[in-house]
Amino acid sequence: MSIIAEHGQLLLILACLFGFFMAWGVGANDVANAMGTSVGAKALTIKQAILIAMLFEFCGAYLAGGEVTQTIRKGILDPAYVADSPELLVYGMLSALLAAGTWLLVASLMGWPVSTTHSIVGALVGFAAVGIDVDAVAWGKVGQIVASWVVSPVLAGTISFGLFISAQSLILRAEKPFEAAKRYIPYYLFLVGFMISMVTMVKGLKHIGLGLTFGQSLMYAAVAGLIITFIGNLFLRRIKDEPDPTGHSRFASVERVFAVLMVFTACAMAFAHGSNDVANAIGPVAAVVSVIQSGGEIAAKAALPWWVLLLGAGGIVFGLATYGFKVIATVGTKITELTPSRGFAAELGAASTVVLASATGLPISTTHTLVGAVLGVGLARGIAALNLRVIRNIFMSWIVTLPAGAGLAIIFFFIFKATLG
Amino acid sequence: MPLNKLNNLFGKSPFEPIQEHIKKAEACAIALQPFINAVIDKDWQGAETAQQQIVKLEHEADLIKKQIRLNLPSNLFLPVPRSDLLELISMQDRIANCAKDIAGLMLGRRMEIPASLVDDMRSYVDLAIATSSQAKKAIEELDELLETGFRGHEVKLVEKMIEELDRLEYEADQLQVTIRAELYGIERDLPPVDAMFLYKIIELIGELSDKSQKVGSRLQIIIAR
Numbered sequence: 095m096s097i098i099a100e101h102g103q104l105l106l107i108l109a110c111l112f113g114f115f116m117a118w119g120v121g122a123n124d125v126a127n128a129m130g131t132s133v134g135a136k137a138l139t140i141k142q143a144i145l146i147a148m149l150f151e152f153c154g155a156y157l158a159g160g161e162v163t164q165t166i167r168k169g170i171l172d173p174a175y176v177a178d179s180p181e182l183l184v185y186g187m188l189s190a191l192l193a194a195g196t197w198l199l200v201a202s203l204m205g206w207p208v209s210t211t212h213s214i215v216g217a218l219v220g221f222a223a224v225g226i227d228v229d230a231v232a233w234g235k236v237g238q239i240v241a242s243w244v245v246s247p248v249l250a251g252t253i254s255f256g257l258f259i260s261a262q263s264l265i266l267r268a269e270k271p272f273e274a275a276k277r278y279i280p281y282y283l284f285l286v287g288f289m290i291s292m293v294t295m296v297k298g299l300k301h302i303g304l305g306l307t308f309g310q311s312l313m314y315a316a317v318a319g320l321i322i323t324f325i326g327n328l329f330l331r332r333i334k335d336e337p338d339p340t341g342h343s344r345f346a347s348v349e350r351v352f353a354v355l356m357v358f359t360a361c362a363m364a365f366a367h368g369s370n371d372v373a374n375a376i377g378p379v380a381a382v383v384s385v386i387q388s389g390g391e392i393a394a395k396a397a398l399p400w401w402v403l404l405l406g407a408g409g410i411v412f413g414l415a416t417y418g419f420k421v422i423a424t425v426g427t428k429i430t431e432l433t434p435s436r437g438f439a440a441e442l443g444a445a446s447t448v449v450l451a452s453a454t455g456l457p458i459s460t461t462h463t464l465v466g467a468v469l470g471v472g473l474a475r476g477i478a479a480l481n482l483r484v485i486r487n488i489f490m491s492w493i494v495t496l497p498a499g500a501g502l503a504i505i506f507f508f509i510f511k512a513t514l515g
Numbered sequence: 516m517p518l519n520k521l522n523n524l525f526g527k528s529p530f531e532p533i534q535e536h537i538k539k540a541e542a543c544a545i546a547l548q549p550f551i552n553a554v555i556d557k558d559w560q561g562a563e564t565a566q567q568q569i570v571k572l573e574h575e576a577d578l579i580k581k582q583i584r585l586n587l588p589s590n591l592f593l594p595v596p597r598s599d600l601l602e603l604i605s606m607q608d609r610i611a612n613c614a615k616d617i618a619g620l621m622l623g624r625r626m627e628i629p630a631s632l633v634d635d636m637r638s639y640v641d642l643a644i645a646t647s648s649q650a651k652k653a654i655e656e657l658d659e660l661l662e663t664g665f666r667g668h669e670v671k672l673v674e675k676m677i678e679e680l681d682r683l684e685y686e687a688d689q690l691q692v693t694i695r696a697e698l699y700g701i702e703r704d705l706p707p708v709d710a711m712f713l714y715k716i717i718e719l720i721g722e723l724s725d726k727s728q729k730v731g732s733r734l735q736i737i738i739a740r
Contacts, residue, residue, distance in 0.1 A: 127521045267667020345662045428522040435662070465524055475594035475664040478528030482590045487523070 097181045097514060102386045105184050109382035112191035113402075114409040116375035119198050120210055121413020125151060126421035127461040128367040129360060133426025135437040137356035140426065144419050146357075147364045148411045154368025154452075155376075155407035158294045161455035162370055163403070165235070166214065166377025167384070169455065171222040175230035180385045185514065186225055187378035189506030190217035190499075194374070197498050208491050209459040213499040214374045215239060220500025225507040242456040243492065246447050247466025254443025255470035257282075261435060262474065265348065272335045275351040279330060280323050282355050286442060287322030290362045291315045293449045294369075322358060329354045345435075352434035359441035366448035367460045368410065374457060376406035432468070436476045443467035462488050527586045529593070529600055530657045532579055537607050537654040537730070539576035543569050543614035544647035544723060550618050551640050555633055559625060566618040576611040580604055594665060595737050603733040607654070609726040610647050617719045624712055629701055632713075635694050642687040643720050646727035649680040653734055660738060670738050680731040687724035691717060 098105070129143040138146065176183040194213035201208040215236070222231045261282075268274035292315035296308065333354065335347045380402045387399070432440065444460070444467040451458045465484060472480040546569045553561035583604055587597055620626070628636050653676040656669070663669040694717055702710040 130521060262664045262666070266663045267669070269668045271663075271668075344659055425521060429525060431525040431528060433662075461521060464521065468521075468524055469592075472592055472594070477525070477594065478530050478661055479526030480592040481523055481526040482592050484524045 098184070098386060098389065101514065105188070105382060106386050108188055109184075109191070109379045110405060112188060112195060113375050113379035114405060114412075116191055116195050116198075116210070116214075117372060117406045117409025118413040118416070119195060120371050120375055121151070121410035121415075122417035123198075123202065123413075123421060124210060124371055124460065125364070125367060125410065125414055125418050126425045127464060128363045129422050130425030130429055131432055131437050131441060131464070132356055132360035132363075133422055134429030135353065135356055135432050135434045137353040137434050137437065138360055140419060140423050142357075143360065143422055143426070144414060146361055147414055147418070147422075150361045150364035151368035151372070151410045151414070152407040154365035154370075154449075155372035155410065156368075156403050158365070158369035158449065158452050159372045159376070159403055159406070162373030162452050162457050163377045163380050165239075165455040165457060166218065166373055167381040169235045170215065170218045170232055170239075171226070172230050172232050175227055181514070182226060182511070184382050184385055185510035186218075186221040186503075186507055187381045189221055189503045189510055190214060191375075191378045192506045193217040193220070193499055193502035197495065197502055201495075208495045209461060210371060210374045211457045211459045212243075212492060212495040214377070215457060216496035216499030217503035218378075219496075220503040221507040223500075224504045225511075239456055239458075242451060242458050243462065246451055246456075246458040246463045247469075247488070249450075250443045250447040250463045250467040251470030251473070252443075253446055253470070254439045254467040255474050257442055258436065258439035258471045258474045258476050261352075261439060262476075266345070266435060271345060271348045272351070275348045276330060276333075279351055279355050280327060282438070282442075283323045283326040283358060284319040286319075286355070286358045286362050288315045288319035289442075289446050290365060290449055291318035293446070293453050294365075296453060326354055326358060329357070349434050352438055356434040356438045356441065359438045359445065362445035362449075363441045363464075366445040366452065368407065369452035370448050370458060371460055372403070372406040372410060373452075375409060376402055377457075379405065431478055436468075436471045439476070440464065440467040440471050443470060459491075462491075526591045529583055529587055530661055532583045532586070533600065533604060533607070534655055534657055536576055536579040536583065536604060537610075537651045539572055539579060540607050540610040540614075541647045541651040543572045543576065543611040544644045544727075546572060547614050547617060547640055547723075548644060550621075551637065554621055554626065555628055555637070557627065559622070562618075562622050566622045569615055569618045573611040573615040576608060580608050594661065599733065599737050603654075603730065603737065606726060606730045606733050607650075610650070610723065610730065613719060613723045613726055617716065617723065620712070620719070621716060624709075626709070626712060626716065628713075629698075629705065631701060632694060632697055635690065635697065639687065639690050639694055639717075639720055642683060642690060643723040643727075646680060646683045646687060646724040649676065649683055650727040650730040653677055653680060653731055665738050673734065673738060677731040677735050680728055684724045684728035687721060691721045 125147050129147050132138045133140055133143050171186070194210065194217050197213045198208065198210060219231055219236055264278045265271055265274040292311060295311040295314055330351065333350050380399070383399055383402055444464040447463050448458065448460055465488065468477070469480065471477055546565060550562055550565035550569065553565055584601065587600065589597065591597070593600065653673055656673045656676065659669050660673060695714070698710070698713055698717065
């Protein structure tokens, strides 16, 4: 108890620093996967992608990031076990942040495919099981989270498969694909606006004081969908059916219509990414903040301070501005196989899944979800060649990152405990 | 960097290089025209230049073929069966090989085409070139087929192209029968070995059309699934 009173300020500052660093890492690295698809499809320039990412990552983090933050904060570790020694929770959260940050840095330097989500969850489970008590881990919740890592790519793949099949049969296989595209794309635009705002409103907006009923959400989501459709139509109207200057493909104009749609799915993707991944960085900070602000009490019901989400969102934007733009450019030039008619399906499938997971409070990997979504499009015979080795990489990422995050967190935990008492 | 996950997801598309390859194969066939003209004019210098050109193009086609095969590992997930693509590329390659064989044999034996056959031989070679061009035209639709997921309106377009390819090959067949009959009529006046090899060349030129048609058949199998 005395430690909290004595070093409260220091611990708080440390937590914010570590959290901001994690969020910076997410912005610098992970965002590229979310935005790179749109840049690669030439639906967005890099500048536009950065602006969209900054705005919508922030909105996603702030408006829909609350549930996952709560899970990280108190869903994995049962607070009852540390009620008598709240400083252990603080050390644990700090070491989890430090462990995940260190591991991500190492993995980045070595070129290993790892996920922020997996590092943080591994770190939390590690310090809770070893540093506190094996039973302190809410194994049921952890099982749910791990299951969601399998389910999320599959779900995203299924959605994008369905979306792409529908786009194929309605537009691409039509006798006049350009006219068909102009006719049907507005419906997809509506779907983007509706899906994302619906999921957000049903679950995510409680913390900013908007407790909407299901019916109200339905109505507002429909309005959001209509607004998106209206804005999209302004862009659509400007696209004319001109033959490709290189004369290479007869579908060039059709793809330009899809590119309008992809601008909006890119926004959805950035929103989804912000809503889930910001929690990884900010959940532990929130836990530390609530312990320290309540003077050492582990209040299970404390509200999430709004500025913590802002800290995470700010970190992501800062990461984007300092380093992320370079990474987006790299990813964008590499992913050129994904044309807008494919990219929109993959992005919408992934974004819907991630937003759904965020609303349910499940921390998942946005990148893995996106991989699942792209594979879904591939299954609908949409992509020239997909490298299935990536699936093995995903499994490797789970197998390697969880123990690594856990191990590092345990080490840091005991260091904190030894130095601070 | 961890972002490599998403980059690595996309393998190298085989469809672009397959289209590159058929262009080379067609170029081999087209190069037969100056070659045959030189042979008919008994300009052996010119014939050799033309033959060298064909050999060079055939070699380039071979290199593309090898690259495609190397870039099609079995863990690649493709919208069409891998084996069908490998078959297709083999067929395309035979167009180039066939053109090289024709030029090689005619130059090597300094074959002279009997004056009464010259006109028909010219149209016969032109037809063989036309079939290979039609095969190229159909293969160049692979981009669009991929775009539509190998179904719908685009498939109908390609099927029409394949029908036209079949028609051209049939025409070449008919002309082959005519030329053979004409050769049979004059074969007694020719040195026997020359006559034999003329039959052989007629067969090879027919094969060029035949291989082009086979490319179409392979494409048909790919879009029929």
